[in-house]
Amino acid sequence: MKQFIPLCLFLFLNCALFAQNKDTWVSFWDKDTTHIGFKDQNGKIKIEPKYMGLTFANKFDDIIVVSEENKENWKSYYLTKSGKTVGRDSLYIYDNGADCENEGFIRFKDYKTNKMGLFNAQGNIVIPTEYSDLTRVRNGMIIALKGATKVMDSGGDGHFSWVGGKEYLIDINNKILIENFGYNDELNFYSLQKSKEPSKDEIRENFLAVDGEYYSFTNFDKEFKSWLKNNLLTDLSKENLLKNSYDKITYWKEQEAEGWISKPKASFIEQNYKLIKAKLLELKLADCDYHIFSQSLNKFIYEADEYDHYFDNCHQPKDWINPVKNIVISPKNKTDHGQDHFEFLRTGNGYKLISISLRKAELK
Structure with missing residues (x-):
């Protein structure tokens, strides 16, 4: 057990x-x-x-x-x-x-x-x-x-x-x-389980301890890829996107003086749903060139008090428990410039879409 x-x-x-x-x-x-x-x-x-x-x-x-x-x-x-x-x-x-x-x-x-x-x-x-x-x-x-x-x-x-x-x-x-x-930066130490036998959970990694038992930890990367495949990409409805988005979504808008701006998720997804869905559907294609990177929540962008929970007492991002997973999609035509970015923050309620930047597309 x-x-x-x-x-x-x-x-x-x-x-x-x-x-x-x-x-x-x-x-x-x-x-x-x-x-x-x-x-x-x-x-x-x-x-x-x-x-x-x-x-x-x-x-x-x-x-x-x-x-x-x-x-x-x-x-x-x-x-x-x-x-x-x-x-x-x-x-x-x-x-x-x-x-x-x-x-x-x-x-x-x-x-x-x-x-x-x-x-x-x-x-x-x-x-x-x-x-x-x-x-x-x-x-x-x-x-x-x-x-x-x-x-x-x-x-x-x-x-x-x-x-x-x-x-x-x-x-x-x-x-x-x-x-x-x-x-290993990808291990969630707060997910520790001890058992007599190695865990068979595919998103966990096992280690034999000196006491003869096995310690297992959730791997953030495996966890996110499993969630992406089984929870998000299986249902790209507007309702599911809303469910799996942060309260506010930050996005890049070229004509804005500040560059990065935020908008409540309901209005943002309502205005950009077709574009977001089309881009995420590319991830299901066999020839889609994309990579997933781990990074920290940007303290210079997410400065409001509502994000305070995700930073420590020195205002450094707590990426050892709340990492950001960045999906970077490269264009099929290698002569094209730019990439699409979808960033998901790991919260207490699972991964949430928190930021988007798209090449050759203007988000509203």
């Missing part, structure tokens, strides 16, 4: 803490918009504005990275809700930004050894600095790379790759769950 493994099994004591911690603090600027502070949900100031620089978190649940001026220098560190400061000069930086807490945990780096570790919500080290790289915590689990060598790319742009080493799936107590666990 398959057994669903909830987050609480891994975080046991922490789950009780999370259930009680509903007081998310929100960042605000001072009058000069130069320093950031934090208020609680009632507007009470919890931290006067004094942070800047690498302070990217606009919400504060458990532990964040902050920076403040110290005369002519900067001091950066991790700050907990209780006011505890840890990890001075140990910030984990990627893509020009500091790490953001997830599930009450945040990564840090020892620059003397170039190894990474993990703080919990109280600022205590729960994963020591013995790993070359760590993913963020997802459902109480982390993919950990150990013993690898960093090799810088020849372009001089700061990009690098890891060579060698061994990857593990570990929990937040540094317990190895699965050995030789290759990194």
